[in-house]
Amino acid sequence: MVYRGKPGLGCDLCRKRRLTCDRQRPSCSQCIRIHQKCTGYRDPNMLRVFDQTEEVSQKVEARRRASRKNSPTSSQGSITPARLSPPPLSIDDHAMSHLFTFWVGSGQSQGILWYVPELLCKESSVALQAASRALGLASMSGMQETSNLGRSAAESYGMALCATNDALRDPALATTDSTLTAVMMLSTYEMIMGKMGRHEMHGWMNHILGATRMLELRGEAQMDSELGRFLFETVTLLNAISGVLFRYSKHNSQRIWELSELAETKDNQDAGPRERFYRIIVRLNDLSIKVDRAEKSAENLGSLLSEALVLEAELEAWCMSLDDTWSYAIVKRAHASTHEHFCSATGRKTYHTYNSLAIAGMWNFYRQMRIILNEMIRSIADYLLGFQWTYEGEQIVFQSISAMDQLADDICASIDYYFIYGAPGVGGVLRLQLPLFVAALCTDKYSERYTWILQMLDMLATLTGFEQTNSLSQRLRNSSNRGILPSIMN
Numbered sequence: 001m002v003y004r005g006k007p008g009l010g011c012d013l014c015r016k017r018r019l020t021c022d023r024q025r026p027s028c029s030q031c032i033r034i035h036q037k038c039t040g041y042r043d044p045n046m047l048r049v050f051d052q053t054e055e056v057s058q059k060v061e062a063r064r065r066a067s068r069k070n071s072p073t074s075s076q077g078s079i080t081p082a083r084l085s086p087p088p089l090s091i092d093d094h095a096m097s098h099l100f101t102f103w104v105g106s107g108q109s110q111g112i113l114w115y116v117p118e119l120l121c122k123e124s125s126v127a128l129q130a131a132s133r134a135l136g137l138a139s140m141s142g143m144q145e146t147s148n149l150g151r152s153a154a155e156s157y158g159m160a161l162c163a164t165n166d167a168l169r170d171p172a173l174a175t176t177d178s179t180l181t182a183v184m185m186l187s188t189y190e191m192i193m194g195k196m197g198r199h200e201m202h203g204w205m206n207h208i209l210g211a212t213r214m215l216e217l218r219g220e221a222q223m224d225s226e227l228g229r230f231l232f233e234t235v236t237l238l239n240a241i242s243g244v245l246f247r248y249s250k251h252n253s254q255r256i257w258e259l260s261e262l263a264e265t266k267d268n269q270d271a272g273p274r275e276r277f278y279r280i281i282v283r284l285n286d287l288s289i290k291v292d293r294a295e296k297s298a299e300n301l302g303s304l305l306s307e308a309l310v311l312e313a314e315l316e317a318w319c320m321s322l323d324d325t326w327s328y329a330i331v332k333r334a335h336a337s338t339h340e341h342f343c344s345a346t347g348r349k350t351y352h353t354y355n356s357l358a359i360a361g362m363w364n365f366y367r368q369m370r371i372i373l374n375e376m377i378r379s380i381a382d383y384l385l386g387f388q389w390t391y392e393g394e395q396i397v398f399q400s401i402s403a404m405d406q407l408a409d410d411i412c413a414s415i416d417y418y419f420i421y422g423a424p425g426v427g428g429v430l431r432l433q434l435p436l437f438v439a440a441l442c443t444d445k446y447s448e449r450y451t452w453i454l455q456m457l458d459m460l461a462t463l464t465g466f467e468q469t470n471s472l473s474q475r476l477r478n479s480s481n482r483g484i485l486p487s488i489m490n
Contacts, residue, residue: 095136105424130160131185142465351416408439
């Protein structure tokens with residue numbers, strides 16, 4: 001190991017031209033000025049110490065050859081000891097490496113499974129290890145388009161399913177963080193490998209419902225740790241959102257509601273907003289089911305419209321109550337931006353940056369739920385106008401359409417961040433595809449934004465290999481715009 005002093009931290013072009021690099025993101029000013037692609041910046045902690053083992057080994061070998069050549073006994077030949085090579089990595093090692101790169105991330109760039117390493121070290125189980133391998137192999141098979149990996153992923157999924165069921169039958173393991181995480185990993189596997197539809201997503205929904213029932217068994221004790229509260233918030237939120245999307249009767253017991261209220265009181269700046277949002281979405285799920293089953297009369301629909309408008313006001317108030325940790329920056333796109341191909345075909349010149357993938361994901365949860373709610377409001381108000389025209393009804397329709405247009409554009413503006421974020425952002429794309437799909441449903445099918453969303457879904461499907469992303473793109477191509485009512489997944 002050799003220390004080489006303080007390295008230059010600028011981009012490649014600035015260092016070659018011996019210019020001062022301001023290291024702005026996503027591109028430095030020098031590269032923007034000359035319309036060149038900026039290569040990014042080097043990590044100083046990775047540059048100061050160099051591993052010169054290979055270089056030294058080559059020098060020693062060269063001296064040894066020279067010594068043998070000049071030696072009187074060189075003609076008699078000699079045997080040079082073979083250089084030792086590290087053993088090849090197994091497929092399981094590759095799967096775990098992939099999982100850590102694209103789903104776990106690092107301290108500065110946390111992925112959506114940031115908590116898995118700690119569990120593997122402190123509370124590992126056969127179920128968690130098997131589920132980790134299955135998810136890693138499934139993600140690898142998509143990105144590398146290798147059928148052998150797909151078969152290996154399916155085999156690992158089967159073993160993980162058996163191991164998880166065994167853990168759930170063991171009273172000592174059934175309520176642990178590792179078992180709950182294993183169940184969530186199995187649901188993520190279903191999201192990656194399955195198509196998008198009410199029947200196709202039956203396995204995913206079963207895992208979510210099973211995880212929700214586990215929360216009841218875990219009780220109040222799960223609120224004593226940061227990870228326990230995080231898992232509770234994640235599971236309940238996914239359960240509520242999937243209920244809105246698929247219109248199924250979720251497992252929403254009084255016990256879960258009480259635990260949600262308890263979670264809000266804990267000393268966690270994110271818990272309060274997440275739990276308040278969850279409880280609004282639970283009511284939206286109830287409303288969506290009532291709208292699906294309602295008789296089309298002015299009296300029934302008028303009551304449902306009033307309820308929907310109250311929820312819309314509460315969601316807007318929720319958004320206004322968020323503190324600065326939830327804020328995002330609106331960045332003006334440079335002319336020579338590295339991510340220019342993510343720019344909207346509508347001519348949008350800005351994109352969003354967030355404090356973390358978790359914050360970006362929450363904003364898109366909020367946007368897609370408000371789009372679905374406003375589509376309900378628009379549809380009901382438009383139908384009621386057929387009974388009797390009112391100025392108020394016209395205004396409600398206009399405001400709903402305007403709100404959906406802005407929310408859809410904000411979803412599109414969030415895409416750049418996932419790629420600027422790095423490798424963990426690619427894993428986070430799993431939570432971007434549904435918001436994009438919902439944004440397309442409230443967009444004119446012949447508009448530039450609709451075409452751009454299709455292109456983005458195709459690009460994401462090619463990049464990640466997620467079958468679900470490709471399925472969503474095909475659903476948009478094969479159906480009309482309006483699909484949110486009664487259920488976007490019918």
